[in-house]
Each structure stands twice: as C-alpha cells, then as structure tokens.
Amino acid sequence: MRSRSLTLTACLLAGASLACADDEPAAAADTADVPEGRLVYGQYMATVGDCVACHTRPDGEPFEGGLPIETPFGTLYTPNITPSKGYGIGSFSDEDFLHALQDGIAPSGLPYYPALPYPSYTKVKDDDLLAIKDYLMSLEPSDYQPPETDLRWPFSVRDLMFGWQELYLDRGRFEPDPTRSDEWNRGAYLVEGLGHCGSCHTPRNLAGATEPSKAMTGAIVDGWYAPNLTSDLDEGIGRWSVDELATFLRTGLAKPDAEAAGNADPSDAPTTAALGPMAEVVHDSLSKLALSDLRAIAVYLKDLPPREAPSHEAKVPEVLSEQDYVQGRELYVKNCSACHQDHGQGLQPYFPALRGNPVVNAEEPNDVLKTLLLGAPTDPTEAFSPHVVMPSFGSVLTDEQIATVASYIRANWGNDAPPVTADAVKALRE
Ligand code: HEC
Ligand code: HEC
Ligand code: HEC
Incomplete structure (x- = not known):
C-alpha cells in the first residue's frame, strides 16, 4: 500500500519519531462510521485525541509516559496514564479526570502546564472523555515512573499557571452552531476539541498561549512549519478540495494542485506529503479515523474564512538605532x-x-x-x-x-x- 510506505518514510525523516518505527504501520481507515460499544468507542476517541503520541516515550509501552517535551520554560516529561495506582492514573475518579482535561487542574488542586492541550480538550463533552477514561482503565497497568519535570524558575512554580489560566484559558464545552450542517459541526467539534489541531497550527505568544485572533494561520512546531489551514488561496488550503483534504488526512498524501491546475493527468501534479509532526498525527491518529469524520474535518477546515498570517514586523522606535x-x-x-x-x-x-x-x-x-x-x-x-x-x-x-x-x-x-x-x-x- 502506497500510503503506508510513505508514512513510514515520513516517520524516518522525522527523526525522533514516536510510534513510527516498529509499531503496526498505519492502516488506512476502512470504517465508514464511528464505532459503537463503550470501550471501542473510548479507544476511538483516544485516537482522535492522539493521547498515545505524547504519553509514550521512544521504546516505551503505550500510555506509560516519559516523553520529554521541550518548552521555552524547560523540559516536561509526560505522566504515566495507565491504570497503575501508584504510578499511573488508577486512583483518578471520573471528576478528577474531567477536571484535569477540561480545566487543567490536578487532583492535588495544582494547575497543569498547557503542554497538556487542555485549552482544546476543554471543548470535549464529558461523556466522550469518560469513554476515553474507561478505555484507559481497561489497559494493562504499568509501574513505569517518568523522570521528574525540570522547568526553569520561575516556571517551576506551578502556582504561576493559575495566572496563566486566568489570562489565556477559555474553559467551556463546544457549542454547535445550529445554522450549520451536522457534518460541519462534527468537524468543528473534532478540530477544536480532541483533535487539538490549533495547538500546532495556531501561533503562540511568548507565554506559550495560542492566539485566538490568529487561529489556524500557521506556526512553527519543533522547527517544522505547520501551515495556514484557513481557506486563504495562497498561504492556506483554499485550493484543496474537500476530498483532497480528507485523502491527505487519511494517507498523508495529496495532490492539491491537480484540480486547480486543471491537470488531466493527476500524476503530473506535485505531491504533498505529511512530514515531521504531521506524519505522526496522520500515523497515530487521523489514518485510523472513520471516513465520515475525516470528511467532516475537511468540510469544517474548508469553511474557515481565509486569513493571512499576520506580519511580524515590529516597528523600531525612533529613539533607538x-x-x-x-x-x-x-x-x-x-x-x-x-x-x-x-x-x-x-x-x-x-x-x-x-x-x-x-x-x-x-x-x-x-x-x-x-x-x-x-x-x-x-x-x-x-x-x-x-x-x-x-x-x-x-x-x-x-x-x-x-x-x-x-x-x-x-x-x-x-x-x-x-x-x-x-x-x-x-x-x-x-
Ligand atoms: C501534546 C501532548 C499531549 C497530548 C496530545 C495529551 N497529553 Fe496528557 N499530558 C501531557 C502533559 C505534558 C501532561 C503533564 C502536564 C503537567 O505536568 O503539568 C499531561 C497530563 C495528563 C494527565 C494527568 C496525569 C497525572 O498524573 O496528573 C492526564 C489524565 C492526561 N494527560 C490524559 C490525556 C489524555 C486522555 C489524552 C488524549 C485525549 C492526552 N492526555 C493527550 C501531554 C499531552
Ligand atoms: C523571575 C521573574 C522576573 C524576571 C526574569 C525579570 N523581572 Fe523585572 N520584576 C519582577 C518582579 C516580581 C518585579 C516586582 C518586584 C517588586 O516586588 O517590587 C519586577 C520589577 C521590575 C521593574 C520595576 C517595576 C516597578 O514598577 O517598580 C523593572 C523596571 C523590571 N522589573 C524590569 C525587568 C527587566 C528589564 C528584566 C530583564 C532584564 C526583568 N525585569 C526580569 C520579576 C522579574
Ligand atoms: C503536532 C503538531 C500538529 C498537529 C497536532 C496537527 N498538525 Fe497538521 N501539520 C503539522 C506540520 C508540522 C505540518 C507541515 C508538515 C507537512 O506538510 O506535513 C502540518 C501539515 C498539515 C496539512 C497540510 C497543509 C499544507 O498546506 O501542506 C494539513 C491539511 C494539516 N496539517 C491538517 C491538520 C489537522 C486537520 C489537524 C488536527 C486533526 C492537524 N493538522 C494537527 C503539525 C501538526
């Protein structure tokens, strides 16, 4: 299968890839619909949220944590979220779990750092998150203990994050827009919520918060550029069709210019391939989703009003050279x-x-x-x-x-x- 080898090549290109190497290669979605049954549904929603990408270190078991995440404030290590009582989240109540993912607050009452994408997960329905929890609780517990998180002072003071949350966290569930189709609303729910696409595709300020006024206009992640996903014709995905987008999300491959250029033979058109962090997103998450959900995501993205990335030219004050x-x-x-x-x-x-x-x-x-x-x-x-x-x-x-x-x-x-x-x-x- 072509998509398979490409995704793997892309994984290799990505260097420090997470689950790419020896894991089962991405099986392209052949389900048309979202599965039913509590645990299968929970597993599916965990896949949409791509929990495994962050909560698995290279060579570690899924969900046992320990992946280093570099932030401007120092290195964070992801926690073990297997059902282990001593090392994982085995003693989290349903309320603890919701409070962590929707509010960014730990059972101890202290805030989490926003490297856990709770600014997106806050949009997710209680029942979807609890299905994820039930799925996680059905896994084998692991007693692996991730390294201590090591942030630069003053960001090692967790209390500071209360101030951060007050300034930048907009808590609350997703509200469907009744003037839009069910498909559009499903796409919006997935993109803005569990899919946390904006956590890479939206620029951040120096405090590490995504900037709502620049939503989805493109940003740098780990040295990669996550492009503009609004329908801007030059910078964004304005020239892609819904089908091309859905195909890219499922396989990591697309020929977005074929149609616009009126190419009779699409094999002449340049191919876009998912690279770096996006290759991981496709491999771990999007390639496993139902076609109906990928289409919904594409329909929603195609409808984002075109917006160019703002110019970052700052003005030099007159008194300074x-x-x-x-x-x-x-x-x-x-x-x-x-x-x-x-x-x-x-x-x-x-x-x-x-x-x-x-x-x-x-x-x-x-x-x-x-x-x-x-x-x-x-x-x-x-x-x-x-x-x-x-x-x-x-x-x-x-x-x-x-x-x-x-x-x-x-x-x-x-x-x-x-x-x-x-x-x-x-x-x-x-
Ligand atoms: C982009 C990386 C990332 C993704 C994706 C992610 N997490 Fe996390 N998660 C983190 C980090 C980092 C922390 C620790 C934050 C801290 O120490 O303040 C964390 C903490 C947690 C905690 C608290 C654990 C504890 O012991 O206090 C839970 C529960 C959790 N995540 C569940 C999930 C679930 C469920 C998903 C998928 C829906 C998920 N995470 C996706 C990075 C991520
Ligand atoms: C670790 C956090 C921290 C860093 C880093 C820091 N500051 Fe401050 N700064 C503070 C705090 C806290 C105060 C208030 C101190 C007080 O209680 O009077 C302050 C006060 C000030 C004040 C006085 C403001 C006033 O209203 O009295 C100036 C000027 C200032 N900082 C400039 C800077 C500059 C320039 C830098 C970088 C070279 C810097 N600070 C780095 C935390 C910091
Ligand atoms: C971990 C960071 C990350 C996350 C999360 C992420 N992306 Fe990406 N995305 C990237 C990067 C980096 C690229 C650029 C590399 C490439 O072209 O594959 C990219 C590229 C893309 C492209 C190709 C755009 C173009 O013009 O070539 C699309 C479409 C896309 N992402 C959609 C999504 C959607 C939809 C989501 C959420 C479900 C998402 N991304 C989540 C990092 C991310």
Whole structure:
C-alpha cells in the first residue's frame, strides 16, 4: 500500500519519531462510521485525541509516559496514564479526570502546564472523555515512573499557571452552531476539541498561549512549519478540495494542485506529503479515523474564512538605532519576557507591567537601573507579589547590556523615555 510506505518514510525523516518505527504501520481507515460499544468507542476517541503520541516515550509501552517535551520554560516529561495506582492514573475518579482535561487542574488542586492541550480538550463533552477514561482503565497497568519535570524558575512554580489560566484559558464545552450542517459541526467539534489541531497550527505568544485572533494561520512546531489551514488561496488550503483534504488526512498524501491546475493527468501534479509532526498525527491518529469524520474535518477546515498570517514586523522606535533595537529585543526575550511578557504587559498578580509603568518611563533612569542591578524588592514588606521577586542582573549582564535592555523597555509598547548609556549604569554601580 502506497500510503503506508510513505508514512513510514515520513516517520524516518522525522527523526525522533514516536510510534513510527516498529509499531503496526498505519492502516488506512476502512470504517465508514464511528464505532459503537463503550470501550471501542473510548479507544476511538483516544485516537482522535492522539493521547498515545505524547504519553509514550521512544521504546516505551503505550500510555506509560516519559516523553520529554521541550518548552521555552524547560523540559516536561509526560505522566504515566495507565491504570497503575501508584504510578499511573488508577486512583483518578471520573471528576478528577474531567477536571484535569477540561480545566487543567490536578487532583492535588495544582494547575497543569498547557503542554497538556487542555485549552482544546476543554471543548470535549464529558461523556466522550469518560469513554476515553474507561478505555484507559481497561489497559494493562504499568509501574513505569517518568523522570521528574525540570522547568526553569520561575516556571517551576506551578502556582504561576493559575495566572496563566486566568489570562489565556477559555474553559467551556463546544457549542454547535445550529445554522450549520451536522457534518460541519462534527468537524468543528473534532478540530477544536480532541483533535487539538490549533495547538500546532495556531501561533503562540511568548507565554506559550495560542492566539485566538490568529487561529489556524500557521506556526512553527519543533522547527517544522505547520501551515495556514484557513481557506486563504495562497498561504492556506483554499485550493484543496474537500476530498483532497480528507485523502491527505487519511494517507498523508495529496495532490492539491491537480484540480486547480486543471491537470488531466493527476500524476503530473506535485505531491504533498505529511512530514515531521504531521506524519505522526496522520500515523497515530487521523489514518485510523472513520471516513465520515475525516470528511467532516475537511468540510469544517474548508469553511474557515481565509486569513493571512499576520506580519511580524515590529516597528523600531525612533529613539533607538536598528541595532540597539535588535540587541535590546534579544536581551529582553532571553532575560525578561518570561516574567514581564512579550509586550511588557506583565502577568497579574505576579509580575508588574512595564508598559505604561511610571518607574520605567521616569525621565531619570535611576530606579530602572537600580532594579536591574540589585533586583527587587529591597524591602520585602513592599513586595509586588509574595512569592516572586525580580532577580538581580548586576552580575549577569554587562553595563552595556543593562543600558541596552533598559533603553529597549523605555522606548517600546508606547513607553516614551530617553535611552540610557552604559556610563550611567557604570556610575550607579560605583
Ligand atoms: C501534546 C501532548 C499531549 C497530548 C496530545 C495529551 N497529553 Fe496528557 N499530558 C501531557 C502533559 C505534558 C501532561 C503533564 C502536564 C503537567 O505536568 O503539568 C499531561 C497530563 C495528563 C494527565 C494527568 C496525569 C497525572 O498524573 O496528573 C492526564 C489524565 C492526561 N494527560 C490524559 C490525556 C489524555 C486522555 C489524552 C488524549 C485525549 C492526552 N492526555 C493527550 C501531554 C499531552
Ligand atoms: C503536532 C503538531 C500538529 C498537529 C497536532 C496537527 N498538525 Fe497538521 N501539520 C503539522 C506540520 C508540522 C505540518 C507541515 C508538515 C507537512 O506538510 O506535513 C502540518 C501539515 C498539515 C496539512 C497540510 C497543509 C499544507 O498546506 O501542506 C494539513 C491539511 C494539516 N496539517 C491538517 C491538520 C489537522 C486537520 C489537524 C488536527 C486533526 C492537524 N493538522 C494537527 C503539525 C501538526
Ligand atoms: C523571575 C521573574 C522576573 C524576571 C526574569 C525579570 N523581572 Fe523585572 N520584576 C519582577 C518582579 C516580581 C518585579 C516586582 C518586584 C517588586 O516586588 O517590587 C519586577 C520589577 C521590575 C521593574 C520595576 C517595576 C516597578 O514598577 O517598580 C523593572 C523596571 C523590571 N522589573 C524590569 C525587568 C527587566 C528589564 C528584566 C530583564 C532584564 C526583568 N525585569 C526580569 C520579576 C522579574
């Protein structure tokens, strides 16, 4: 079967592929409909959610966890979700399971990191998730213990994720649109919910949240580009037919230009093949779905209004040279944005906003420079937030670098204060 070998080749190309190598090759879906029967249905929905992709490490048993996931904040290891009581989720109640996947909250009450795609799974019906749970509980328990998750401070502080959830998590089940067909609604439910397509195809901000205003306009994942899936003609899938899309999802292969180009012989047309992470999605998940569901997904995608990826050109403030701007931005992203966020908007209630902040905008830069050199607060009783402090950069950055990053935050996001020189930093150090 052609699709089979291609998917396998694609898996090899992907390098660190998960279940590609020795696993049963993708059997193209020959079921026309979603299966009935509780456990088979649960297994099917787990396949839509592609739980196995993240919850299986290379050479590990399915669902026993331990796959490292790189995030800007450090490395996360996926947990064991087999029914083991000590190592897996054997002691999760139905409520615990729903709370984890729909709200991103663990039985301990602490939040999960959004590497578990609960911003998508929150859309999934209780009964579909509980069918998945029943299926997982029917598996052999594994007592494998994944390595400890190792995130960079302050992201190792799980409490921080409460702030993240408040800002970026939109909890709630999928609401069908009564003006659309059942097929469209089924597609929307699968794409937005269990399929979590947006977790790769939607760009993220520096806090790691997908940006709803740019939904499905394309994003970088593990160095791969997950393309625009709106019906934009140039960047998106506007030129694909529903059938071509469904075929691509099922086999990882398509000739999307054949029809548009009016090619009499489709074998002349260029072929698109699923690569990298998408090859895994096709192999582990989409190739095993019912044709009716793949068509529904294609119908929904084809109907996404065309949207071009927004231009990422940022404006260089007038008071900064291009070079100071680029260096300032680099220093800011590396040292500051994890806390103060990509547009200086801060993260309540933990980190103050730098945008529109009177300390940052003061004519004299002394307070900004002192904060950078010494950290804050100097008086703990006046702390902005009880758990987190501003680290001292005095021994981490040079005078030049401190001046550059201070000038950057003083001139961006509507801030409007004059640049700072390295001499001013040097003077303050003395
Ligand atoms: C994109 C990767 C990814 C996918 C897909 C994924 N998970 Fe996870 N899952 C994670 C990560 C990472 C964590 C741990 C998050 C943390 O430590 O804060 C997690 C945690 C969990 C937990 C909590 C386990 C515990 O011990 O606290 C459950 C339950 C879970 N996932 C079930 C599922 C199910 C069911 C699916 C499929 C519908 C699924 N996951 C799909 C990455 C994923
Ligand atoms: C783990 C990340 C990931 C997830 C999840 C994911 N994709 Fe992709 N997708 C990619 C990447 C990367 C590519 C580009 C590589 C390629 O062309 O195969 C891609 C390519 C595609 C393409 C080809 C587009 C083109 O213009 O060539 C389609 C269609 C597609 N994905 C649909 C989907 C759908 C539908 C879902 C959800 C069911 C989904 N993807 C989920 C990463 C992902
Ligand atoms: C680990 C998180 C963290 C990092 C990283 C961080 N800050 Fe802060 N920053 C804070 C906190 C918390 C405060 C508030 C301290 C307090 O309680 O007064 C703060 C305060 C400030 C203030 C003073 C604002 C005011 O209203 O008093 C400035 C200016 C500032 N930070 C700039 C920066 C710059 C520039 C960087 C990067 C070089 C940076 N910060 C990196 C957490 C951080």
